[in-house]
Amino acid sequence: MNSAFALSSTTFLYGLAMVCYVGAFAFKKKMPATAGFYVLVLGLVLNTAGIGLRWVESYQMGIGRAPFSNMYESLVFFSWTMAALYLYVEIKYKEQGFGVFVSPLIFLAIAYASFDPSMSAKINPLIPALKSNWLIAHVVTCFLGYAGFALAFGLSLTYYVKPGKPGQHSIFSRLPDGEVIDELTYQMVVFGFLFLTIGIITGAVWANSAWGKYWSWDPKETWSLITWFVYAIFLHLRLMRGWHGRNLALVSITGFIAVLFTYFGVNFLLSGLHSYG
Amino acid sequence: MKNKDGISRQIWVFFCSVKLTVYLLVLLAVTSIIGTVVLQNGSPQQYVNLYGEGGYNLIQVFDIDDMYHAWWFLLLLLLLCINITVCSVERLSLLWKTIFPDRVRFNVNRYLTSKSSQTVDSASSVKQLIEPCERWLARKAGPVTRQTDGRTTYLYAEKGRWTRLGVFVVHASVLLLLAGALIGAVFGFKANVRIDEGTQTGRVFESKTRQPMTLDFIIRCNEFEVSFYENGAPEEFRSNLTIIEDGKESLTTDIRVNHPLRYKGINIFQSSYGTASPDTVTMQIVDNQSGEEINRDIRIGETIELPDGAGQFTLQGFLPHFEFQNHDLGETFFGLVALAGKTGFQIGMPMQFPTFDKMRKGRFTFVVTDFEKRYYTGLQVTKDPGVWYVYAGFILMILGCWVTFFMSHQSFLLTLAPRNDGQTRVVLSGKSSRNSRSMTLKIKQMATRLENLLNKGESI
Secondary structure, X not given: OOHHHXXXXXXXXXXXXXXXXXXXXXXXXXXXXXXXXXXXXXXXXXXHHHHHHHHHHHHHOOOOOOOOOOHHHHHHHHHHHXXXXXXXXXXXXXXXXXXXHHHHHHHHHHHHHHHOOOOOOOOOOOOHHHOOOHHHHHHHHHHHHHHHHHHHHHXXXXXXXXXXXXXXXXXXXXXXXXXXXXXXXXHHHHHHHHHHHHHHHHHHHHHHHHOOOOOOOXXXXXXXXXXXXXXXXXXXXXXXXXXXXXXHHHHHHHHHHHHHHHHHHHHHHOOOOOOOO | OHHHHHXXXXXXXXXXXXXXXXXXXXXXXXXXXXXXXXXXXXXXXXXXXXXXXXXXXXXXXXXXHHHXXXXXXXXXXXXXXXXXXXXXXXXXXXXXXXHOOXXXXXXXXHHHOOOOOEEEEXXXXXXXXXXXXXXXXXXXXXXXXXXXXXXXXXXXXXXOHHHHHXXXXXXXXXXXXHHHHHHHHHHOEEEEEEEEOOOEEXXXXXXXXXXXXXXXXXXXXXXXXXXXXXXXXXXXXXXXXXXXXXXXXXXXXXXXXXXXXXXXXXXXXXXXXXXXXXXXXXXXXXXXXOOOEEXXXXXXXOEEEOHHHOEEEEEEEEEOOOEEOOEEOOOEEEXXXXXXXXXXXEEEEEOOOOOOHHHHOOOEEEEEEEEOOOEXXXXXXXXXXXXXXXXXXXXXXXXXXHHHHHOOOEEEEEEEEEOOOOOEEEEEEEEEOOOHHHHHHHHHHHHHHHHHHHHOOOOO
């Protein structure tokens, strides 16, 4: 097995898991969601193997670097963090209703990496700026943060899909209760906020050793700060102003749009120092 | 006097509001977008080209060409700092007695009404139960306070009271890192310098103003080296530098990207490189009338006579990149041709295009055939005495967030009440300063353990 095979299988499995979760939602059945859970677990195993093998292969090629340094690798890892966090939440809170919103995100990230022709899966050696011990810490923490926000986004969406009081036979009856969504959204935002904070800080410390400035208002930096502001607003509104439910969900959705812009928008629309992913 | 008090009170109340915090954060988030869309620190010409005269005027009025240092953006940050300070002082003074009590007190009623309470019945009497329950609770949560009210005994214990300080640590960390940034901006500098291989300098140029600054020491570039991967991407940039202080060589070291040199509070970073201007080049001058060919060495700045008294040629200088009709022609030499009786004109001689001057179709064709290649290293030289405050802020922020979000002040109350049948009813209740949901779960788990302990005689 090589990394390419492992990661294509992962893409297929994540797609299958998505079909299961969506099926469970559409047909109001528990069984497909349970199947989706196991498919997702298998996908995560292969995703882990794929990332690990890519690491090993880079050493075999004589390059030897962590697989976190371009758009392709970051998307594969983003899928990994989302899948891992989602599975953890499903096991811990025994809620599988919102898998229908999260599994498409997990699939989309890795599918984008696999199918977009402009995305290079080649293992290239690192340019001088990326040769640093901070690379792993920075990327891992940022994407754990993004994963927390992605799950919060999936949870927040349920507010806008689910009617106030779904009937017993409505397809929305299997979605978690408002109170549960609210609590889980908060937990995910807190998780994401902590890791985004660490991600920005590790990035700043790294920038200071590479370029001599811990903060230079580069578009990537600025947008990560904007994202941080939005989630800081979320936390203040919930903890200090007592916001809940749909209004707060809107803040979490706005936050995730900022995440997406930080991740993709900055690279495709703006120019800056952070052109590798 | 009373009126004045009223105004200062009003200002205090204004800054004491979380609503203000939210508005300030929204404003900061929205305005920060501008600087990522509008070009920053560009030249006036660039702005006029991009946005027109009117647009440029608007940009100048609001300092949008350097918006993260504009007065109104700094004002927003200042307001946020005041807001954070006032809110923290207000809340800390309210919570002070809670966080640092003279004596731990507890209000039984607030626990008994808790929905998450769990009940365990035991065949033993209250008296028999007090000691094992106390030991168990002490192990779970800390020192136990006992209180008896008639026949009912209350055992109280708590942990993590200090975690209520976490949120203040987070907010203090924001102030600390902004203070660090301010110290860096006032007492630090950021400068650039280019040093040719084999030369030295003690003068660097401030990044924004381009004003020269003199360092307390001299930097010599002994060697610069760039290596490439097979695919053409750069692998490593390396400069070998010697620091010379008071006429003595005090340090020689390599610097690479991500591996700067830190010397007496000054940081030296590898930031760019290029081809240095040589002293002497080899030229070929062809007289297209006679076919005569001259090959000779010529120094930069030297003027030579052309054959037959046709005029003079001066080799003026060198540019590592020459922009010609929107193309980068690369390393290019420039010369001044002054033919007898005519005004002089300038010519370019790009190394990559030896026939470039021939296309001019003049009497003479000038080509630089060879020169001794040397690199210059581009260094960034910075001083930032505020960086340690910023780093301290970073550490405090991470610790503070961890404490605030994942730890809490938890208190537990065990109520031991005798029942009419001689048995004892033990009620376990708990409170947490945040996340009551996980506290409910915890109480449930603890109640199961307690049940095992009391009724099945399991050891703790």
